[in-house]
Amino acid sequence: MKVTLSWLREFAPGIDGDPVELGEILSALGLAVEEMEVVGEIVDGVVLAKVLDLRPHPDADKIQLVDVDRGDGQPLQVCCGAFNMAIGDLIPFATIGTVMPNGMEIAQRELRGQTSNGMCCSGAEIAMGDDHDGILILNDRVVNGAELGMPIGQALGIEPDILWDLEVNANRPDAMSVAGVARDLAAALGVPFSFPDHSITTIDEKVGDLIDVTIEDPRMCGRFVATVLRNVTIGSSPAWMQNRLNQLGMRPINSIVDISNYVMLELGQPNHTFDLAAIPNGKLTVRRARDGETLVTLDEVVRTLVPNDGVIADESDEIISLAGVMGGATTEISDSTTDVLLEMAWWDPPSISRTVKRLNLPSEASTRFRRGADWGDNIDRAMRRFIHLAAESGATAVDGVIDVAGETPDRTALPVRTAKVNSLLGTTLTAEEMAGHLTSIGFGADVDSGDLVVTVPTWRWDTATETDVAEEVGRMFGYANIERTVPKGTVAGGLSQYQQDRRLVRDVLVGLGCDETLPMPFLAPGDLARAGLPEDGVTLTNPLHAEESVLRTSLLPGQLKAIAYNHSHRTHDVRFFEIDHVFLPAPDGQLLPDEREYLAVALSGSEAPAAVEVLDVLDRALALPNVQLKPASPAGLHPTRSAEVVIAGRTRGHVGEVDPAVLEAHGVEGRVAWLELDLGSVLDGPHGTRKYTPVSKFPSSDVDLAFVVEDSVAASAVEGSLRRGGSPLLVDLELFDVYRGPGVDEGSRSLAYRLRFQAPDRTLTDAEVATAREACIAQVAKKTGAVLRG
């Protein structure tokens, strides 16, 4: 909402002072100043001039020669690149020596042999609007008594003014008007606020003889007020009005539309005008639309309506207006209109909101109705203001108004507890002080036994509860004046075990040289398939881009994109990790997707064992119970170099290498070692239990054993057998060599282990070590068929 200082002062002449300070006060009232500017300051040297003659430039097509009279009655030749003028037009003219707002100084110059003695100006060139396209034509905009040669500001009746662009929140319907802003600001400044009295005269004709209104749906329409204006002539509105509309961002259209907008901006009351001639017998019915009914709106679009939509229908039950949202084409004011039916109403905000949203038809009027317009005296005031302004162009109102009531919000007195208000605000105000703040902005507030009885004004639709009132008290008291305290909570702060463990995982991975990435969770259609995964990601209804229309079910596609991106920027060996959400298809009977937190580690330029090593380090960091690799061919991974990660008996991830076919599809060369864990499952599962074993004080004995093991037998199986066979004396076990080649059969390899035997309570004898060694060999042979390498 934009407001100007001069307009605010029409309601509260006491509003005065440094514009920046006034802006701060507006912000402190909750009307945040988004922008402040000085308007109406028109550069010195630009004067009102008249076009006397237009003729082609003899040697140029893109410019013409214009003779202007800038007050001395003499034709003065200028060269001009715009062609929108006609002889007789009034224009802004920059005389020689004028320094334009962009810094250019106007000088006499020659253009292809023709002298130019100044410049005809567009609106944008003199900071009056955004129009660059043509010369600003002022024929209808100059004030009475304007003369050629007059400074342009004077000729247009424009005085320097302050314009604030305010951010008005949805709970402040009142502040969607100049008067409403003035009310708040006047209260904050402690200066009087009042509505100017605009007298009107009417003709004898009775409104009741001309129009008849029925409200069929009182929920939809709380109040419907209408009258008739006769002798309407459609022309231009006066310069001062056009100027204000321009300043507040509305384009002047014609005398009636401009008054309609002016009244809306000034008082916040949207209004609608019908061509009375197009309404048979002046009969109107307010009702809800029936499913499938249609209306051609002002913008010539056929709208198909639903029963929520409020409409105004004529005598034959034809819809002629979409209530509060947009008028119909058949009753639109035209240049030939002489009699206008003027309507001002109060519409149910939720109903208007639904219609606006469904038809995507936001407008200045519907924005005000959605927030809740004033159903009280303001309608009568706006009616008088409209009639008063229309009278300036000769229109006359008939006697009286039609005023039909529907259901309006309850405004019975609201009990408000002083203690509750103080508690919500953290203040120690008395009931009297609170009442003072409330009455300053038009609330009724009576003190009763230390508490308040509050009457909320009709311009505050959103305000209906004790808490709403507390907010108003706080706002007027000033948030800056509230004492700052820190609650004395009895809750101990801290990270949950899960959150601590997640930080540990991140720190471990950073220590392993991995960089954390956090790509967005969106994928393009086909990304999952390209990563070898099922194409079952949850899709988005309204993505801005197709590349962001699918939610990931795995961190793999995003990591592959990241690796490919870095490869294309000549970084080949990257070590990435990511901890983030994935969205698996919703399980049966569940609305939301199965959202989980995953961990991925991607090591480009590394083979599968590198990923297993990372898993081993995480295993040690988290003390995971019984991590096993179960041979498998997970989707997207190398079918002979990958495994399922089974922790405490449940598959909680995959480890290995990305499928070369998938890498090829992403243009990634080399190998990518890959680990993906359902981190939520891992950290919520058993882990972190560590048991202390006293360190033995007795010497240990080391034994090396090499086995010839068939390729189909996992090293982990040999290791498991060794541990079982060597128990309880085997305290350490390390694979130190893997050998394939001469001396070992094709299809097998030699695995060499170093075993360390030790007892907690004695030095082992050679015989004991030999027995343990034999038990290991026997167990391996029994379980895996592997034989000791000779």
Added chain:
Amino acid sequence: MSAELEAVAEEAEQRLEVAADLDAVRAIDAGVLGKKSALTAAKKKLGGLDPDDRRAAGMAINELRTRLERSVAAANDRLAAGARAAQYDAERLDLSERLSQIRRGSLHLTTQARDRLEDVFVGMGFTIAEGPEVETAWYNFEALNIPEWHPARGSFDTIFVDLGEPEEVMLRSHTSPVQIRTMENTEPPIYIVAPGRTFRTDTADATHLPAFNQIEGLVVDRGIGLGDLAGTIDEFVKAFFGGEVKTRLRPSYFPFTEPSAEFDISRPDGSWLELGGCGVVHPNVLANCGIDPEEWQGFAFGFGIDRLAAMRYQLDDIRELVNSDVRFLRQF
């Protein structure tokens, strides 16, 4: 006898002084102090002497032995030091020659900012709550006092998900649904912050991302009001940004808080930077979660995390945060 021994000793000492290696010292050592040495032989003969002579001769022998042992040790030390020095010299390394590339990885800038924020709030007695990124209209809107027709709904620019009825499931447009989930499952008093990713239908550009991170705070306790909110924000800002940074609250509007405010922090030049939104929890929101608004009151606040991260390092393009470019990631 003693003169004889003295001569042997002196000769040995001369040889020890010039011994070239430890083996030579060992040989000399064996010669003068070993079982077959003159000294040992002299000691064996002591038994044949009368007691007075025996004592004097014994002392002389022991003195000589001690003297020789010291000389041997000195020779050993001299040679060992030389050998160690030779070893040091031979093993000289240029430590700036590094072939292996062990390097620490990096935590993402957003994670670093998030961790710092979490730590500050943990220090102030808060715990960390989390919730899903895909939400229902109940958690994202309705429970937060934003009914289906409410004009505020449009301002969230929500990304909806193809699940359920139209506009029933969405990517959460703020972290506030975590407030609801926490209040539904926790008895007051509640002191939580909820960091996490949120979504809007924005086209990614230098200052916007359709997916970005926020942190939300919620306190529900007895007698909590706007003054507590202002004080908490003030304390947090001092702890996070430093003691000189001031805060202010300006009245604003959010359907889920009342009174509502925007909060600003002061810049060094005296101007204000809008950081986030906050307010006293609306009684409807408490009631929607089964909490009696007469008994309990609360406040909530929220602001962007990525923006703080971007501010700290003056990033000129926030898209770097999601590009996974190692040239960016490794800077932090």
